[in-house]
Amino acid sequence: MLLLALAGCLDAGAGYVEIKAFPGFALPLYLDTVKLGDVKNGTAVLRQEVGHSRLQLERNGQFFVLCEFEVKKNRIITLSLTIADRLPRCEVRK
Numbered sequence: 001m002l003l004l005a006l007a008g009c010l011d012a013g014a015g016y017v018e019i020k021a022f023p024g025f026a027l028p029l030y031l032d033t034v035k036l037g038d039v040k041n042g043t044a045v046l047r048q049e050v051g052h053s054r055l056q057l058e059r060n061g062q063f064f065v066l067c068e069f070e071v072k073k074n075r076i077i078t079l080s081l082t083i084a085d086r087l088p089r090c091e092v093r094k
Contacts, residue, residue, distance in 0.1 A: 012050045013073035019044045019055070021081040027088065030056040030063065045076075055079055055090055066090035 017031065021039045029036045031046060032053055054068040067090035069077055078093040 014047050014049055015071040015073055016076045017046045017048045017053070017069075017071065018076055018078045019046070019081065020078060022083070025081060028058040030058060032056075057088060067092050 056063045080091045
């Protein structure tokens with residue numbers, strides 16, 4: 001019984017990342033090192049391990065960090081992607 005209680009404490013769990021992009025956003029996105037599929041209808045919700053993460057953009061074989069954020073257990077964090085001066089921007093909302 002003690003082992004079950006200890007295993008429950010060691011489980012870091014997972015949270016959720018909601019990505020909102022403007023319609024027609026077609027640049028390849030990566031959540032940490034995992035390439036994301038198309039953001040359908042401008043929204044995607046992903047399950048992510050608890051801890052520090054980052055949303056990256058790939059362009060010409062190089063990766064650019066759009067934003068860094070902390071994923072917390074059983075919580076949703078929203079990332080809104082916009083374009084400002086022809087550059088993609090990311091806003092983090094908890």
